[in-house]
Each structure stands twice: as structure tokens, then as C-alpha cells.
Amino acid sequence: MRQPAGRSARRSGGERKPREERWAELIEVATQVFYEKGYDGASLQDIADRLGMLKGSLYYYIQSKEELLFDVISTVHRDGLAVIRARAEVEGDPLQRLENVIVGHVEHTCRNLVPTAVFLHELSALPPERRQEVLGSEHAYQGVFRDLIELAQKEGLVRADLDPRLGALTVLGSTNWVYRWFRPGGAFTPEKIGAQMAEIAIRGIATQKALAARYP
Amino acid sequence: MRQPAGRSARRSGGERKPREERWAELIEVATQVFYEKGYDGASLQDIADRLGMLKGSLYYYIQSKEELLFDVISTVHRDGLAVIRARAEVEGDPLQRLENVIVGHVEHTCRNLVPTAVFLHELSALPPERRQEVLGSEHAYQGVFRDLIELAQKEGLVRADLDPRLGALTVLGSTNWVYRWFRPGGAFTPEKIGAQMAEIAIRGIATQKALAARYP
Structure with a gap:
């Protein structure tokens, strides 16, 4: 991520905003x-208009539209990834940790719907080397x-x-899909969705013995 | 869907192709x-070029790019939908029928990867009334x-x-997600993916009693 350098921008009233705030x-x-118009359909002009800035002033922060997409996606x-990795390391047996990971992933997705949608829809708009930079050498989530x-x-x-890979893709699919239908304030809270999806997944893959111990 | 009307087009050798073949x-x-460039990025010129036709000749078949997208998506x-509705009606208890539906949906998705991706990515590019025409008044799949x-x-x-709706969205999520990772000739066949996803789903939602009868 390229951080804005130099002086802070001016508020319309002439008051200055700190550069971090302006970047955020x-x-x-x-x-x-990007979410509303798609990356290809969005222009720096659109972004500048919505910020009430001149397009030229954007170059004070970035060199290109791609830089913005890279920041959003990465x-x-x-x-x-930090959320699920932290939860994968919490104490407990691997099934408990998986349950914890599923809940964390669902909640993070529900709370970051718009950037998640941009990530999932526009990743392919990044050049291969930048995509690689985001994803790493492996499918880290999976x-x-x-x-x-x-x-x-x-x-x-x-x-x-x-098959563990097929199991992972099944669970990841159901939890990722949340970004397409979850609406804040709708029938289900992120916590409820996370808990039910985790239970379906755990019941779906566990042995009889593990389930008997878990849901007596 | 608007079918091409009038005479059939000419092959380069001067031989005629039936209009149905040309439309397909x-x-x-x-x-x-649309898959490669996105709907917004794709032009009728791109399509004509790939068919070895003049762009003007496309208007013999269609009036607009939107008409093509509508046909692909619908x-x-x-x-x-026909695949899963047929499977939902096959004899058996509702769990067996659900299993059958999941397998059918996964196989259909794996065999129609590119149109499925266009459907899932570009549905929002259709105007609301045409979108409604495709989806119907309800979420028919769900x-x-x-x-x-x-x-x-x-x-x-x-x-x-x-919650049945949450259960449906969980299963639909894992099975829809297949379009993002399935590769023909890869490690898993559509049949294997369908069977494993169906088993995870059924185990995930069924009662102990139903499972004991099913997987003794």
C-alpha cells in the first residue's frame, strides 16, 4: 500500500484533515x-466527484486506479486471513478450532460486505503478479x-x-457465499449465521464418535 | 429469447449453415x-471478430448486446432450474430428494462453468425488469x-x-461456489464433488434418527 505523502488536504472550510483520515x-x-460500477466501469473522475475533489488532486495520493483496487483487495x-488464522490457533481440538474459524470468517464477511464483493469480483482485474502478491503462493484461506x-x-x-480439500472448499463455499445474500438488519445476525453454518459443517464432516461427544 | 429470423448465413466457402446452428x-x-472481458468490457465488435463476421451482420440476429446477455443468463x-426441479420430484423421502437435487445442481454447474460464471457475475448488468424476468418473483433456486x-x-x-432458509443458503452456497474452482480434468469429477457435497449437507442438517437409518 502506498501511503499518501506530504501535506494534509484541506477541508472545504479551509480546515485541514490528517492525511490518514483523508486516505481512509x-x-x-x-x-x-468499484462495487457499484465494477472496476472497469469506474473512473478516477467518479471517485474524485464523490469526494468533492478535483481528479488531478487524486494523484497526490495515488498513481493509478489500479493502486486503489490493489489496496482495497489486499x-x-x-x-x-488474520481473523481466521488467529482463530485457528486458539486452544481446543481441531474441530473446535474449525468451528471457531467458520464463525470468524462469516462474521468478517458480513461486516465487510462491500470490500469482500470487490475482492471476489475484481481480483482478476489485477495483473497476475499483483494478484499473486495478494494471494501468496498458495490458497491461504483454503x-x-x-x-x-x-x-x-x-x-x-x-x-x-x-477428501480434506473438498471438505475445505465445501465449507469455504457456503461461508463465502454469505456476501451475496447477507443484509445488515435482515432476518439473521452475523452471529446466528456463523453459528448455524459452523454446526452444519461440523456435523457434515465429523465422525459419529466425535459428534456423540460434541452433541450428546 | 429472440430467434434469428430470415435466411441462413453463408459459410466462408459459400455453403449455408442452418440458422439454429449459427445462433448457437x-x-x-x-x-x-462476456466471461473473458466482462459484459461492460465486451463489445459486439469483439464477438463479430471472433465469429469472423462483420459487426453489421450481427444485427441480422440481434438488436443489442443486452439481448445476448439476456439469452446467456436466462x-x-x-x-x-429444470434439472433441480425434476430431481426434486423423483420418488423418495425429502432428504433423498434433496441429496438428488444437490448432485444435479453440482453436475450442471460443473458442465456449464462459463455460462454459470456469466450468470453469477453479470446478472446485475441486466435492467431490473429483465432480471426479474429471469429470476421470477421469488428466488426459485433457493x-x-x-x-x-x-x-x-x-x-x-x-x-x-x-432455519430452513439458512440451511438452503448454506447448501446453495457450497454448491454454487463450485463454479469458481472446478476444472474439468482436475482432481475431482463432477460426480465425486456432487456426492461428497450432498453427504456433507445431509449429515449437516439431518436428525440423529434420520442419519442412523441412512448411514447405519
């Missing part, structure tokens, strides 16, 4: 504009889910006939 | 171009899953504490 505002507006990916399933399988907590 | 070719190419939606879960719940086959 720029990213928030860019996220919304931030939501990095933050979401890896967290798959590793826990493998571990649980070794401990006899997950059915032996389940 | 046009839709196939349009699907691919066809894959209608066909997929409805098939939800109705079976509700029915199974009434028969004591699905846990009473599960």
Missing part, C-alpha cells in the same frame, strides 16, 4: 464506486480450513472417507 | 467473450432447496432448530 476516506469511496484479504480438517481427520474426529 | 455459435462465442438459469428442507423437517428428518 479515499479508500472507502473507491471501494463503494486489505480485506489480509484482515480476513489452506487454513484444509489443514484443520486434515488434523481432525488424523485424530479420528473427521470421517476418513472425506 | 453466436451464443457460445458471446458467452465466452438459458443457464432455466436449464439449471426455493427448491428450502421447500425440501422444510418438508424434511416436518417429517422429523431435519433438525428442528435449523
Whole structure:
């Protein structure tokens, strides 16, 4: 991420805003504009208009539209990954940790709907090397889910006939899909969705023995 | 869908192709171009170039780019819905029918990756009234899953504490997500993915009693 350098921008009243605040505002507006118009359809002019800035002033913060997309995408990916990695490390057996990861992932998605949508829809708009920079050499998200399933399988907590990668993709699919239908203030809270999805997933993959211990 | 009218087009050798064949070719190419460039980024010129036609000749078949998108989206939606509705009606208890629906949906998605991606990414590019025309007044896909879960719940086959809509969205999420990672010829066949996802879903939502009868 390129941080804005130099002086802070001027508020319309002539008052100055700190540059961090101005950068955060720029990213928030860019996220919304990419979401509404798609990356290809969005212009720096649209973003400048919504900020009440001249387009030329944007170059004080960034060199290109791509830089904004990269920031939006890499931030939501990095933050979401940090959430699930932290939860994967909490104490407990691998099934408990997986449950914890699912809840965290759902809640993070529900609370970051717009940047998540931009990430999932516009990742391919980044050039391959920048995409790689975001995702890393492996599918990091998938890896967290798959590793826990493998571990649980070794401990006899997950059915032996389940392919861990397929299990991970199944769970990740249901939890990622939330970004398409969740509406804040709707019928379900993020907590409720997380808890129910986690239970469906755990019941779906666990051994009879693990389930008997878990849901007596 | 507007069918091409009038005479059939000429092959480069001067031989005529039937208009149905020419239309199918046009839709196939349009699907691919929308997939690769996004609807906004794709032009009728791109489509004509790939067909080796003059752009003007496209107007023999269609009036606008939107008409092509509508055809692609409504066809894959209608066909997929027909697949799962047919499977929802096959004999058996509601859990067996749900299993059958999941397998059918996964297989249809795997076999129609590119039009499914266009449907899921570009639906919002259609004007609201045309979108409505595709989707109907209700979420028809979701409805098939939800109705079976509700029915199974009434028969004591699905846990009473599960919200049927949330259950439907969970299953639909994992099965829809397949379009993002499935690769023909990859590690998993559509049949294997369908079978494993169906088992995870059924185990995830069923009552102990139903499971004991099902997986003794």
C-alpha cells in the first residue's frame, strides 16, 4: 500500500484533515464506486466527484486506479486471513478450532460486505503478479480450513472417507457465499449465521464418535 | 429469447449453415467473450471478430448486446432450474430428494462453468425488469432447496432448530461456489464433488434418527 505523502488536504472550510483520515476516506469511496460500477466501469473522475475533489488532486495520493483496487483487495484479504488464522490457533481440538474459524470468517464477511464483493469480483482485474502478491503462493484461506480438517481427520474426529480439500472448499463455499445474500438488519445476525453454518459443517464432516461427544 | 429470423448465413466457402446452428455459435462465442472481458468490457465488435463476421451482420440476429446477455443468463438459469426441479420430484423421502437435487445442481454447474460464471457475475448488468424476468418473483433456486428442507423437517428428518432458509443458503452456497474452482480434468469429477457435497449437507442438517437409518 502506498501511503499518501506530504501535506494534509484541506477541508472545504479551509480546515485541514490528517492525511490518514483523508486516505481512509479515499479508500472507502473507491471501494463503494468499484462495487457499484465494477472496476472497469469506474473512473478516477467518479471517485474524485464523490469526494468533492478535483481528479488531478487524486494523484497526490495515488498513481493509478489500479493502486486503489490493489489496496482495497489486499486489505480485506489480509484482515480476513488474520481473523481466521488467529482463530485457528486458539486452544481446543481441531474441530473446535474449525468451528471457531467458520464463525470468524462469516462474521468478517458480513461486516465487510462491500470490500469482500470487490475482492471476489475484481481480483482478476489485477495483473497476475499483483494478484499473486495478494494471494501468496498458495490458497491461504483454503489452506487454513484444509489443514484443520486434515488434523481432525488424523485424530479420528473427521470421517476418513472425506477428501480434506473438498471438505475445505465445501465449507469455504457456503461461508463465502454469505456476501451475496447477507443484509445488515435482515432476518439473521452475523452471529446466528456463523453459528448455524459452523454446526452444519461440523456435523457434515465429523465422525459419529466425535459428534456423540460434541452433541450428546 | 429472440430467434434469428430470415435466411441462413453463408459459410466462408459459400455453403449455408442452418440458422439454429449459427445462433448457437453466436451464443457460445458471446458467452465466452462476456466471461473473458466482462459484459461492460465486451463489445459486439469483439464477438463479430471472433465469429469472423462483420459487426453489421450481427444485427441480422440481434438488436443489442443486452439481448445476448439476456439469452446467456436466462438459458443457464432455466436449464439449471429444470434439472433441480425434476430431481426434486423423483420418488423418495425429502432428504433423498434433496441429496438428488444437490448432485444435479453440482453436475450442471460443473458442465456449464462459463455460462454459470456469466450468470453469477453479470446478472446485475441486466435492467431490473429483465432480471426479474429471469429470476421470477421469488428466488426459485433457493426455493427448491428450502421447500425440501422444510418438508424434511416436518417429517422429523431435519433438525428442528435449523432455519430452513439458512440451511438452503448454506447448501446453495457450497454448491454454487463450485463454479469458481472446478476444472474439468482436475482432481475431482463432477460426480465425486456432487456426492461428497450432498453427504456433507445431509449429515449437516439431518436428525440423529434420520442419519442412523441412512448411514447405519
